Amino acid sequence: MSVEPRPLLSVEKLTIEIGGAAVVDDVSFDVAPGRVMALVGESGCGKSLTSYAILGLLPAAAKQTGGRIRLDELELSALSEREFRKARGKDISIIFQEPSASLDPLTTVGSQIAAAYRTHNDVSQAEAYDKARQMLADVGIPDPDRRLHQYPFELSGGMCQRIMISIALICSPRVLVADEPTTALDVTIQAQILDLMKKLVSERGTAIVLITHDMGVVADIADDVAVMYAGRVAEIAGVHSLFAKPQHPYTALLLASVPTLDDLPKADLATIEGRVPTPDEFGAGCRFAGRCPLVTDKCRIEQPPLFDCGDGHRSACWHIDRMHEIVEVAA
Amino acid sequence: MSDPNAHVLEMRDVAVHFGGRGGLFGASGQVVKAVNGVDLTIGRGETVALVGESGCGKSTLSNTIVGLQAPVSGSIRVGGEEVVGADRRKLNDIRRHVQMIFQDPALSLDPRSTIGATVGEPLKVRGVAKGAALKQRVGELLTQVGLRAEHADRYPHQFSGGQRQRVVIARALALEPGLVICDEPVSALDVSVRAQILNLLVALQKRTGVSYLFVSHDLSVVRHICDRVVVMYLGRFVEIADRATFFDNPKHPYTRALMSAVPQADPVVQRGKERYVLSGELPSPANIPSGCAFHTRCPLATEICSQVRPELTPRDDGARVACHHA
Ligand SMILES: Nc1ncnc2c1ncn2[C@@H]1O[C@H](COP(=O)(O)OP(=O)(O)OP(=O)(O)O)[C@@H](O)[C@H]1O
């Protein structure tokens, strides 16, 4: 992470518990305006819960038990549900993975976008529709006039995702949280949506928190990356630094397990032995200890803090000095 | 399989349509031409990848091969035996040799059966193993796919989506079939698990000579695992080539667009690469554009493209491509 403007969104030591287990544990990251922060990691590592906490949308079973989240001067974690409702859409918005599940099937898409606009703006229905039409054009939907009057089932998955993006962006929020926004889409449509997000960042200075498990998507669009493992940040770095020189065994193995253009056909890919611990299996030590080729007794006893490796690149590992051994394991 | 010299799979001019022909909705319904005039041969120990956008007909084609869907025309031979029009008993026999791994593990597992019962079912039904031997084989299969033998007593809901997909794979592998159709088998899996499953599929192929028809939209996975690639667009094959030819010299404009759209897991490569972003989306297969079906999105389209449908024609390097201008 090179020299950055002041953060717009700041997540500090966020801890979320479910049934007494810290499923998100001491997670911190900052996002500046016009930057894309990617949260990556395996299924269940706490990416979605982190994003829901930012939006004040944690499920009933989950409690934020520590840390705070700030948007500029606004302390999000201190907001009441009513105040949060005011902030959502206007200051901060979210798009989910399954567009069809988050749209109302019985309402035209135009009226859903217009309603989102009117939540925060005292305008007539006609003005809101004008705004919606403009928004559809901005997200690259051809023939917006016709589309406004259609129902979600009449649109493809890619178009529904653009409708979701339109709803999320109609009030020009400063922060957009995108939880796997392209996972359900075809690659050609994914490429269009990623390009659209890049445009937002450069033209509107939107700060984006992008949740994904696709390292290709990260490589395409992220400025910074936080790699999460079992609820904690394992490594956080600028995107180029992370891919060029991962400083955490988990990240290095993860990257090595993705097939690349240089692989020999049908050659063995690197794998990570074992599985992610469930929350009731979290011990006192490093949560990756059960699968890590570099593990020592110290790792099993004591949780590693995030160490600074220079240039804003940080890694939560006791044995960063032995990372070269991982490169050999992975090769 | 009956004829050891026959191809594992041989399809000739296969078409699969939905709706439109009598039935509840009568002839007024639109005909969805999901698969149209497709030829495909798969050899022993070969992996053929089938790629293309959502709705282009990949699953329909897969279902037709295993006999879950009847074609309106064409011939499908599995190990030399004709599937089309075969009676139930013959189909049943053919199915033993062709197994399928579906896209969505949640839909292919019975929530009320333990995973041990699920994985062991084909072995039991075919009388391959029973009692302690069955239990041991199930344990081996589970271990092979990265689960544990003790997991046999658990139910699907006690597993993650990725683990459930491993159960599905274990069951498909139980009878060591000649051809496994893998319909997006790793799309729902985490990256590290994905690598394990891909390694497993490759290892199994090396050991048993099984062939795969591997349906995927992830070209880096395809490049890793396949010997040959088939690209499908709106129910037709538009390019077929060996792996090396395909990746070194993709020819069809749609293929090139797909390749450019798949993000590479390397920021330097990904940000430096030439972009070739397609506009628009896949047209409806109930209303396939005239001429070359890709002409509505193709950057190279000219007048002839909307009038004359290009046939698959062989090129110097062995690839076959359906395009007037590539
Ligand atoms: N409503 C809930 N009730 C109980 N546990 C939950 C709930 N939501 C999440 N969890 C648990 O919290 C942990 C983190 O879940 P989260 O959804 O944040 O993961 P994720 O990283 O988004 O995973 P995925 O990639 O699968 O979306 C997991 O162990 C999950 O099982």
Ligand SMILES: Nc1ncnc2c1ncn2[C@@H]1O[C@H](COP(=O)(O)OP(=O)(O)OP(=O)(O)O)[C@@H](O)[C@H]1O
């Ligand atoms: N039972 C059916 N009745 C009517 N139309 C169908 C049926 N099954 C599939 N189709 C249509 O046939 C076309 C091809 O579908 P298919 O499921 O084969 O696509 P696919 O390539 O597997 O897509 P995906 O990548 O989304 O799985 C689609 O337009 C689909 O809507």
Ligand code: SF4
């Ligand atoms: S702290 Fe120890 S167990 Fe954890 S990642 Fe580093 S070396 Fe591995």
Ligand code: SF4
């Ligand atoms: S035939 Fe024409 S429209 Fe079709 S792919 Fe070739 S150039 Fe494009």
Ligand SMILES: [Mg+2]
């Ligand atoms: Mg999630």
Ligand SMILES: [Mg+2]
């Ligand atoms: Mg399919």
